[in-house]
Amino acid sequence: MKKDGNVYGNHISQSFNEELAALKSRFLEMGGLVETQVLQAVKALTERDAELANLVRDEDKVVDRYEMKIDDAAIHILARRQPTARDLRLVVSIIKAVSDLERIGDESKKIAKLALQLVEGDKTPNGLTEIRHIGQHVATMLNGALEAFARLDVEKAVEIIKEDKNVDAEYKTASRSLMTYMMEDPRTISECMSVMWVFRALERVGDHACNLAEHIVYMVEGEDVRHTKIDQLNEQLKRLD
Amino acid sequence: MSTNKTVRMSANDVRVFYGDKEAIKGVSVDIMENEVIAFIGPSGCGKSTFLRCLNRMNDTIEGCRVEGEITLDGNNIYDSRMDPVLLRARVGMVFQRPNPFPKSIYENVAYGPRIHGLASSKRDLDEIVEVSLSKAGLWDEVKDRLMEPGTGLSGGQQQRLCIARTIAVSPEVILMDEPCSALDPIATATVEELIEELSSQFSIAIVTHSMQQAARVSNRTAYFHLGKLIEVGDTDEVFTKPKNELTEAYITGRFG
Incomplete structure (x- = not known):
């Protein structure tokens, strides 16, 4: 269900409209920044760019x-406006979603630090292709989640929730192939472990993007879809229509 | 869940006319045993008019006509065999402004039980007065000055005295018409706390202009708009996920 963009406006109190609009746009700014952080961290690592x-x-x-x-x-806003209904759901969802964004930021920082370590090695580490691939995948998920937030697009949010298991599968495959490298040549273990941490960080970014999408479903529909299996989720949302 | 409770009062397609004007346009709602139900809505939406139907307070208004059916424990309260005075003891009312009688604190509470013959002796009456004042959370504050005039109490105390007066005749339902609108926040909190305690014994229907108050005290909330009942549901649900756009507009402070 898509709703028009002004669902958080139209309050009798003009300044309340402005506060909610400012909250939303600041959240989206932060989302944009965090998305850049993920992409830049992956780029810094795969292109061995210490400065970046x-x-x-x-x-x-x-x-x-x-x-x-x-x-x-x-x-x-909670203290002064005592928001209710969709306004309350917006504010509460943002409070929760913002900590997911912050955690994505942390994962990016983690990747950047590992990039600095890997830059020092003289040869190209294994797994860069996978990093590039999973990195792109989770960045797209994050971007989609932010778009779903901006447009209150529940269908899009559900797509992202479903997408998470593909990232998990890619993470497993990539980890397994890295394991074979380590078994073949134990001298690469230390370096492979660093790459493994990057996989892990990216997989976590996917999880947080998925959490964001769940918050969006709650924000728009008032349905809590966390800890719900995909087929149950479909059922739950079908009941709303 | 309120759905497991017994229905105490039931309104079925209630319409109220002031002359030609239809003020309530077909409202159906149940009031359950031991529940607090809040009626909210903009001024003139009919919530107070509806509340006043529940103990036939509208009877006294010239040109006011009530259609439809309202039952108390299954009996139609508009039936000719129903004595309105008795009805108002069973369905008591607390008003916006505390209105103690110009008599002593004791007499304010004792008056109802006396005229309804609920006490057979002075000791009985004393006990009813004490129990009622205690239930209203006022006993400790007034026990040493029962013979002083009720009007000498503070606003919050006067309102609790009116509540004590209402419960002295052992009602089944208590109607409250904006009971805190003349009280300061502390007195309001005391009355709200009292409402919660009383709900274990009585059904309470409260009209309030304060949505936060409805959210704080009620189990269910009913939203009225232009004489119609738009939505009634669990208060939790109504304040986080209302079903109707009009309800949502009202509780979020939007142009409806």
């Missing part, structure tokens, strides 16, 4: 500040 890795590491502070500012604004 350092930049990602530093930018994480900006992500953290966004989190605090958004939480602060949300708490103010």
